[in-house]
Amino acid sequence: MSEMMNEILDQPQALERTLRAERDHAEAFRDFARRRGFRLILLVARGTSDNAALFGRYLLEITTGIPVSLCAPSIHTVYHAHLNLREALVVGISQSGEGTDINRVLHATRRQGAYTVGITNERHSGMARAVHEVFLARAGRQRSVAATKTYTTQLLLLYLLASALGRQITPAGMSEIPGRAREALELSSEIDTLVERYRYMRQCIVVARGLNYANALELGLKLMETCYVVAERFSSADFLHGPIALVERDFPVLVFMPPGKTFNELRKLVERLKALRAETLVITSPDTRLPAATRTIHVPSAVPELYSPIPYIIPGQLFAAALAKVRGLDADKPRSLQIVTRTI
Amino acid sequence: MSEMMNEILDQPQALERTLRAERDHAEAFRDFARRRGFRLILLVARGTSDNAALFGRYLLEITTGIPVSLCAPSIHTVYHAHLNLREALVVGISQSGEGTDINRVLHATRRQGAYTVGITNERHSGMARAVHEVFLARAGRQRSVAATKTYTTQLLLLYLLASALGRQITPAGMSEIPGRAREALELSSEIDTLVERYRYMRQCIVVARGLNYANALELGLKLMETCYVVAERFSSADFLHGPIALVERDFPVLVFMPPGKTFNELRKLVERLKALRAETLVITSPDTRLPAATRTIHVPSAVPELYSPIPYIIPGQLFAAALAKVRGLDADKPRSLQIVTRTI
Secondary structure, eight states: OOHHHHHHHTHHHHHHHHHHHHHHHHHHHHHHHHHHTOOEEEEEOOHHHHHHHHHHHHHHHHHHOOOEEEOOTHHHHTSOOOOOOTTEEEEEEESSSOOHHHHHHHHHHHHTTOEEEEEESOTTSHHHHHSSEEEEOOOOOOOSSSOSHHHHHHHHHHHHHHHHHOSSSOHHHHHTHHHHHHHHHTTHHHHHHHGGGGTTOOEEEEEEOGGGHHHHHHHHHHHHHHHOOEEEEEEHHHHHTTGGGGOOTTOEEEEEOOSSTTHHHHHHHHHHHHHTTOEEEEEEOTTOOOTTOSEEEEOSSOOOGGGOHHHHHHHHHHHHHHHHHHTTOOTTSOTTOOSSOOOO | OOHHHHHHHTHHHHHHHHHHHHHHHHHHHHHHHHHHTOOEEEEEOOHHHHHHHHHHHHHHHHHHOOOEEEOOTHHHHTSOOOOOOTTEEEEEEESSSOOHHHHHHHHHHHHTTOEEEEEESOTTSHHHHHSSEEEEOOOOOOOSSSOSHHHHHHHHHHHHHHHHHOSSSOHHHHHTHHHHHHHHHTTHHHHHHHGGGGTTOOEEEEEEOGGGHHHHHHHHHHHHHHHOOEEEEEEHHHHHTTGGGGOOTTOEEEEEOOSSTTHHHHHHHHHHHHHTTOEEEEEEOTTOOOTTOSEEEEOSSOOOGGGOHHHHHHHHHHHHHHHHHHTTOOTTSOTTOOSSOOOO
8 A cells, every 4th residue: 555545544543643632732822812913824835735724724714804824935035025024923834844945934934023833743843943833733754745644634733723713613623523534534445446437637627615725726736746637726716717718528627515605606617517518526525416517426424614624635635546556656756756845 | 810919919008008197196105005004915806817916916025015915705705704904905906897706805805994906907897986996007998808918007007006015116117117018029920930839739837936926827827718728837836846746758838037036946947847858938038048948938128027027928928829829719719708707
């Protein structure tokens, strides 16, 4: 079995460990944050961690009301801009904690007056030394180049941060996440069969909206890294503003579609894609029937939309790992890549 | 000639008209902004206008020091979050001024205490009615579905906004933009010849960094809309964090590479791509020699990096329009699209 598959299967335990270990920390951070009164949150990351940051952007704005900005690192590391960040919370996200550019941004923004937090899987990393405070993922050492368990534990730590900064995310809601991840893993053998259909897929589009938009970016990235599929990623609204022109007969479009506030819009999109005779593969809830979809993956448990991103990415991860396998590719060693990428 | 090509050629005049008409307005806005003391800028847009917003994000943070956030419209229109925006400047960008979601965000953020500005090409639009203040592009009516002259006039208005909110962007610097756009148009016949080589290109990657990153997104979007090329778009740093695994022999990568702070990093990328035997097409300055590049487009005049995005996108626009033509596609009528896209 690939390391990637091992790490996918390890997620329920990694999530449980992380939640148990950092729950009280988040509770303490709530009091500190209240006194400090943050007016802006800046999220800083690259690659898969940047997809986690995109999730954090939606989650934190929706549940805390604090405006969030996704950092463009070059503004700090290349252009050396000085921003007014005195009332800002800056959150760096990196599994290894050794992303040179991310750590430089953390140092620079700290000097500019921000309070800095690191979300990392490595206790003794450059990131851990750079920040005021670490929220530590307990995912265990990442051995696969393609990140999976570190992505979902980063999402979990962002839930914990949201629970400290607002009221909508609750301990009860978070406590169900590891179990839902475990249920999603039951899809493994079904997906092993399903991927045969996509053996020769060279390009595709992955679409979602809102809280699951980050999952579209993450699944697309996994397909690029491990299967060499040219995977475009769009929010459904952006997709309709231009790139839908790409879609012709048989063009594959993968859609994250949990019940909730984005569901109806995405259902209309799937119907429009059917009219264009495109192929759609939809990840949705157990009781959703979608006659317009070409193929459907039903996540086993009905999940409130707010808590859907972790269980919904798991079939995506399983899909990428299984597709790499049927193509005879080594998902653990994508060409041209290492685990720690150094850019500035 | 296509409407798209007409509109590309009309850009020097459109830029001149816009600069002349809005220069004093920007000067007046400077005093207002100083009194108001904005602590955050939120940019709100879709499609090509969202690419302009991405440029604005870099320009405004680098030259004003005010943190910038690119709005995720669904946070307001789908999730109905309430953000604390009392010290925020919200800037909506839309050529038609009729993007339903963008205008809803402007109404919502205005209610939440923000000062709202609209950058639009239409004086009597929903956007113009929604905002406190309009910065009006004088691009003339857009007839092509693929936006070109409205993109560059939006960039120009963002320069004017940056000149009002900071010190780095100067009237002298801006006054040279229309002339540089005119010079860039001289590349037209050279590009007509060059595109023959890409007649059968089905997919590609477009890369840039920093101030020109928005141009990578914009060229990729033009290639998707008008040529049906599956064009991935990355900042060079993000590209190295995973998607470079896609690149195999002959894979085409288009690179925006003005001299300046991002140049050396991009040169190393082009050399790495040569080692992977990929095809690179580089847009760069008149005196840059790049032996590692497969093909090079030299923008006629040497431009400081800060003012490069408008002259550098023009060869990209010419490339997309010419490629659509050699493919026998009607650039003015991409399948599945209208000029005004209504999403929420």
